Amino acid sequence: MRSLQLLVLSLFALPPIAGLLLLILPKVLGRIVTILSVVALSAISVYLFVNFDKPFQILIPGYSDKAVMIADVLLLAYFAFIAIKRKSVLVGLLTIGQAIALGYLIKLLGNHEGGIHAQFYVDRLSLFMFLLINIVSGIIATYSLQYIDEEDCSPYRKKFFMFTMLWFIGVMNLVVSADNLEYFFLFFELTTLASYIFISFRKDKESVTNALRALWMNQIGGIAILGAMIFSLSTIGYETLSFQTLVTSAHTVGLLLPLALLAVAALIKGAQMPFSSWLLGAMVAPTPVSALLHSSTMVKIAPFIILRLAPAIKGTHLSLAIIALTGFVFLAAAISALAQDNFKRILAFSTVSLLGLMILMAAIGTQTAIVTSLILILFHGISKCMLFLNAGVLEKKFHLKSALDMDKLAESGPFTSFIVCIGFISLMLPPFGAFIGKWFSIEILGSTLRETRGLTALVMLAIACGGAVLSLLYFKVMGLLIARSGEKDKVTFETTHPLYNINLVLLLSLILAGVICLPFLLIGYFGPVASDVLGSAVAVDVQSNFSISIGNMSFPVIPMILAFLVLPVSLFISLFVRFKKVDRVKEYACGEKIDYKFNSFYFDTEFLLPYFKAVGLVFFALIIILTVI
């Protein structure tokens, strides 16, 4: 037990230490330190998961409470400094708001000194997040060693970038294991700070504007958490700052306002409309940042918080409001994505959309829904990470940013084009994990229809349509980048920097391994994690007819094996297969000899975005109003 606690602590401490070392060491040594530390982090998180038996708390010395308080104040002071330096009224006002709330909280804490228990709580959900955070972010960190090296900036700023990335990974590990809300608030705000630093990294006007937007939006989340703490302390029955106690006593107290505020913070972090623009604005940063924010870390705080809240909010008005919002966002973000041409923006909108689905599943909170949410979190993380890292390669090597310019990619960069293809397919088609998420969510919504009727039916409609829109979106992008002319029958892979290549291949094998191991993962990984989330055992059993039952759903293995053979395997073969003794013809072009620029349908859905945001705002208001009533 003791050793596990130490290992968890090392997950917190190792990334910042490695980051500091990186700052002082020369380039090559710095690289080695980074790679070694991410390997160590991944190994530790795997070891923790394997050797874990029951949830434990981590006790830390009492003076750290004071330290956290001081850190909070310092952080707010820094935000105030940013507000003055960048002349941002909004950031300033929100910082003042946060300061007032924090001051009030400190006053309240004076009366409630005895109510605070252990500060960290590690269960399987934390370990699940550790695995995702450390392995995927580790891959991104090694990738960005090379990427940032090609960036046009001073060596110091390059080191600073890597330093920020590493301490951010450490903070993420802290976020998913903090139990005391005060600590949680600090770490939440630190991730906000990290997003500010990342987005403003390139220091041009657009970066700064977008960074400030990310800052103020997430500050609203911070205020929501502070509000949750204040309400929790002043509500009779809660009087606690512990996340766990809050969740477990919610049923007896009945008042859900603190939970609703936490959910609001989560939804803002998760870039749900109307707060989607901070995540979309993050595109101006170097690409590894997008990969980091979109796949394994930042936005995954959102489903994480909702998963933590799930046992308490299941079946309440609060969860209904969240379900309505996220179902709407799933469709709305997918439709908005259709109008985009920029590759990264397309990916960003699809992230917002899929995040909606994850949060939705977490908010439903049945056994199968929790498992589905976890599946989506994991596999979306890996696939999106691969796609974003590829976007980086496309920018650095092929100088492509817009999807419309990619129509010769399959000839100049077949490997990149293949990986992008697999990435997109893994988000929509069987047998990939993210598809399983989509499939299960439809069935789960279908099976809850009887109880909730109208609302869930509408949400289900939104999911059905949104899924189809997302498929169209992925086809639209894929269609532009897989075309090869008949003269290029033989595929020769392009060479990219090994640090790029290795990481992409690693992610690709993770995706494929994920598909092959899915039945085992369901039994040995998702099932236990979901049990810890719900606090009651989730039955994941092997049935006699080669299927796995999860709650009231069944996952048939044989069709999935067939689908695996049909899709990823055959795509792989299709790259290498050569038909001998077959005559070759040119493409039919109606007798005309033209060099055609391929294009896709143009969807004019941009004008809908303000309306979507307005509707999203209404849903946010509903979340609060429904809980107060």
Add this chain to the structure above:
Amino acid sequence: MQSIIILSILVLLAPLVGGLVYGIERKVKARMQNRMGPNILQPFYDFFKLADKRLVMVHSTHAFLGVMHFISIWVAVAVLIFGGDLILVIFLHLLSTALLIMGGFSTRSIFSHLGANRTAISILAYEPVLIIMAVSIYAVNGSFQISSIIGSEPLLYKMPLTFIALLLILPIKLKKSPFDVAEAHQEIAGGAEIEYSGIFFEAIYTAKWLDYIFVYALVFLFGGSNYLLGAGLVVGTFIYLNALDNSSARVDYRQMLKFSYFVALPVAFINLLITLFN
């Protein structure tokens, strides 16, 4: 054990039956136009003719994806016949269409691209209705498993509107007029399949037969355990589809989308709501 053998035989025979359906369809269509029409076995003669043609392709990836389209649609039909999960079957079918679309996109051919784009749009038009259909069946029947749907009482009486919605989108699925935008021969010369020829076109050609089996099997589900009713529905749908194909002109793809989202989808959804509030 015995049932597994029977089902396997059914799966193996599926392309043959599909070919026969196609043969009958050509005959029926011709009779509707006051023509004699080809022999019912004509699709099979065509099959052997295609097999005998010179081997020609644009490039190997493209040709291979065509073959995989055929295999994947067979997989979808097999899972359907073995009574798997209805939603999974719908998505397996999407997978096979995806392979066709990717085949269409994989060449630098104008018509092929246009056809693939339009096929993707058709997916947008019909997939939500299919999913609503599956969920409605669940709301009535309490199961997504086809094996239990086929053993239950007839669905048609409880969800007539859903059946109508299915009839409305089937022409999109089967690329029949008025919704044959995806392969419109006069405009885009066959669309995504244009670059396939000889033995590789054979794959696309037989995949179409399997598509018939897939679609008519979905229709058959509405009969539930009353197989006679199911068969009647299949025959009725068959005649309806061909009559419609003969008597209507092609619409724009935008009109198709609008039709699907403002007519077919609401019709299916209303039925779902009626089931829920009953």
